Amino acid sequence: FEFLLKVSLAFALLFVAIAGILYITSSGTEEIMNKAKSALKTTLIGFTLCLIAWILMTALAKTLGYAGGENWWNVEMQCQSNEACGGGQTGGGQTGGGQTGGSQTGGSQTGGSQTGGSQTGGSQTGGTGGNLTGPGKIPPQATPANDNSPEAVAAKEKNKKTANSLLAKMNSGKITEDYGHTRPSLEQAALEGTMQSGMASSAPGGDIVPNPEMINSIDEFTNDPNIEKITLNAITGGNHSKNSKHFKGEAFDVGKIELEDGTTLHSGAEMKRYIDSKNHLTNCTVVDEGGHLHIHSCS
Numbered sequence: 001f002e003f004l005l006k007v008s009l010a011f012a013l014l015f016v017a018i019a020g021i022l023y024i025t026s027s028g029t030e031e032i033m034n035k036a037k038s039a040l041k042t043t044l045i046g047f048t049l050c051l052i053a054w055i056l057m058t059a060l061a062k063t064l065g066y067a068g069g070e071n072w073w074n075v076e077m078q079c080q081s082n083e084a085c086g087g088g089q090t091g092g093g094q095t096g097g098g099q100t101g102g103s104q105t106g107g108s109q110t111g112g113s114q115t116g117g118s119q120t121g122g123s124q125t126g127g128t129g130g131n132l133t134g135p136g137k138i139p140p141q142a143t144p145a146n147d148n149s150p151e152a153v154a155a156k157e158k159n160k161k162t163a164n165s166l167l168a169k170m171n172s173g174k175i176t177e178d179y180g181h182t183r184p185s186l187e188q189a190a191l192e193g194t195m196q197s198g199m200a201s202s203a204p205g206g207d208i209v210p211n212p213e214m215i216n217s218i219d220e221f222t223n224d225p226n227i228e229k230i231t232l233n234a235i236t237g238g239n240h241s242k243n244s245k246h247f248k249g250e251a252f253d254v255g256k257i258e259l260e261d262g263t264t265l266h267s268g269a270e271m272k273r274y275i276d277s278k279n280h281l282t283n284c285t286v287v288d289e290g291g292h293l294h295i296h297s298c299s
Contacts, residue, residue: 194209
């Protein structure tokens with residue numbers, strides 16, 4: 001859509017120029033002058049309609065929960081419920097049917113947490129309200145939960161400790177969520193050091209080891225004494241674009257920051273200014289996506 005808007009602007013400028021040339025070279029000929037005026041009027045009306053469409057689509061995108069507002073054509077959408085993301089697939093055959101007994105268990109993903117651990121019977125399907133497990137395909141570049149390398153084991157242990165700290169903050173009200181993805185992710189991480197990669201039918205669905213530096217960055221950020229409450233919308237859960245860093249365990253979203261002085265920071269721009277002023281998250285990439293902050297690649 002951005003490309004089409006740029007093309008329409010280019011054509012509008014071209015036709016305005018043509019209309020201007022016709023008018024100037026008309027030598028007072030009424031017929032040519034009328035054609036030039038008509039061309040200019042039509043061009044301006046057409047481009048105005050394009051701008052109105054842009055404004056309406058942006059407003060609609062924000063209303064429906066698209067993460068980026070003015071960048072709605074390529075942003076990630078945060079569903080407001082598992083039903084919104086996956087319909088009636090939040091508890092039934094996905095977790096107990098063919099997903100766990102069919103090709104998933106007979107293929108390369110037999111054994112480990114993919115088929116018998118948290119993915120099918122642990123906190124994701126029972127303790128957290130029957131969230132959808134998804135097709136179970138680990139995203140590229142993500143560390144699968146059944147990776148038992150020394151690095152992965154150390155990352156899991158670090159995640160357990162940090163996730164417990166974040167859960168305590170959720171229980172105290174310091175951290176809240178809008179879409180129901182955050183608590184299940186943290187509960188799983190506190191027990192196993194892993195998180196589910198998405199909780200909707202279109203999400204990858206496999207259990208992964210999230211970047212411990214990212215989880216630790218959330219913990220350090222939420223230690224700010226000037227912050228009364230932070231809305232943490234998503235970590236690895238939710239419904240995002242296919243190649244989202246969320247599904248790789250490399251990103252989290254902040255939807256709102258409420259300060260002790262009563263100020264509420266709603267927009268991504270406001271939150272980013274505050275974060276920059278306090279030198280928070282300097283080890284991460286912080287992206288203003290309009291209605292929220294998308295924070296990723298923490299090191």
